[in-house]
Amino acid sequence: MSTPRIAVIGTGTIGAQALWQLAKHGADVTGYELFSPGHSRGAAGGETRLFRHIDVENPEYLPVTDRSDLIWRELEEESGRTLRNLTGALAIGSTASAATRIALESAALLGSRAEVFSREDARLRFPQYRLHEDEIAILDKGAGIIFPERTVRSAADAALARGARILRECRVTAINQVGSQVGSQVDIVAGNGTERYDGVVVAAGAWTATLLPALAPYLATRRLISSWYLPKAGSTLDGLLPYLRTEPDYSYGLPTADGLAMKLGVGFRDHLPVESPDTAPLRITDEDLDPIRGVARDLFPILEDYPMRAQAYFEAYTHSRVEFLREHPGMPSVFVCAGFSGKGFKNAPVFGEAAARAALGLPPKSDSMAFILDAEHPSRPVPATYR
Ligand SMILES: Cc1cc2nc3c(=O)[nH]c(=O)nc-3n(C[C@H](O)[C@H](O)[C@H](O)COP(=O)(O)OP(=O)(O)OC[C@H]3O[C@@H](n4cnc5c(N)ncnc54)[C@H](O)[C@@H]3O)c2cc1C
Structure with a gap:
């Protein structure tokens, strides 16, 4: 059998992992990247x-995370x-909350x-x-901290070292399957x-709905703000x-790698709905910061409540929050x-591994991913109230 030619669209968080896994399997693999692996303009x-x-x-998710580890x-x-x-990390929550009960199940x-x-x-x-x-x-x-830019870059570099090709600053504008059958190019x-x-993996993050309009009904695209807080005079992190x-x-919050500041973020209800990162506002407003400053005041008496830095990132959500990992509804050769x-x-x-295996026609590594790969809910349209 000839070496399969596979394209990966987007070499960000998931795409770089898929590219590396495909290169490890010996595929002839090409990554297309709007910017360059390790950029910070997406998620x-x-x-x-x-x-x-x-x-x-x-x-x-526990066996999935253990395999990712x-x-x-x-x-x-x-x-x-x-x-x-891996310094360890805390899950904090009210004992009355359903999410805390799930966290306690995970802990057990x-x-x-x-x-x-x-x-x-x-x-x-x-204290x-x-x-x-x-x-x-x-x-x-x-638990602990992952360094995102470095990991994306490292996965891309590992793929390159194994013979992958990456086309940087190269926007894919259309994906067309030649014929509708399984196995079509x-x-x-x-x-x-x-x-x-022969096959394609799309890992275009917050740009997915723009690139693949058939998926737009299933995804809510959001602008997320991270902001960083210094300790008050006399306090230490x-x-x-x-x-x-x-x-x-x-x-949620994470100390910076140098330990000088704490990065804080809040949840979905405070994220601005956007069409695409291409047109979303990058300027951070006081309104953006208000809910996060509230966290600094409430949970961290040691932190200043005005950030030293703030930045916007972009992410796509399903309604169920179960990841959309499956074939394109009209193009079975596109995962x-x-x-x-x-x-x-x-x-x-693990998501990169699953995508690479699907693109190569291999079965999932284990059935621990079945609740994601076979889930009904990710393909339910996002209701208007969630947008
Ligand atoms: C602020 C923030 C905090 C988060 N915190 C955590 C956390 O603590 N822990 C955790 O596990 N997860 C966290 N997440 C979630 C996690 O970061 C994302 O789920 C993940 O990064 C999504 O990866 P992705 O590959 O889908 O998107 P991206 O990493 O954005 O990759 C998409 C790539 O596709 C490229 N691309 C798009 N369109 C095209 C095109 N047409 N042609 C070529 N290339 C294209 C983009 O340039 C980009 O490189 C956080 C997310 C955000 C935004």
């Missing part, structure tokens, strides 16, 4: 992403670069890899956080002309762990990876 900027095993939506290590070894700093599955703290015990052990009366904290011991139209491939706080006061719903970074290695 993958801001120097830090949270790696955690504790899930607040579905404990079924292994592949992250493999990529670190192959690239010779440190890609994560983790066994000795997690530890639950009452509010009083958390106050002694993690920099001011928990509400009804909140607890769960320490996820194997696909034409990729980009600035450099049209090239034909030493030992401060990354955290996620569950609904109804959802927020779409989209809708990572604000939480796709930690599991990017």
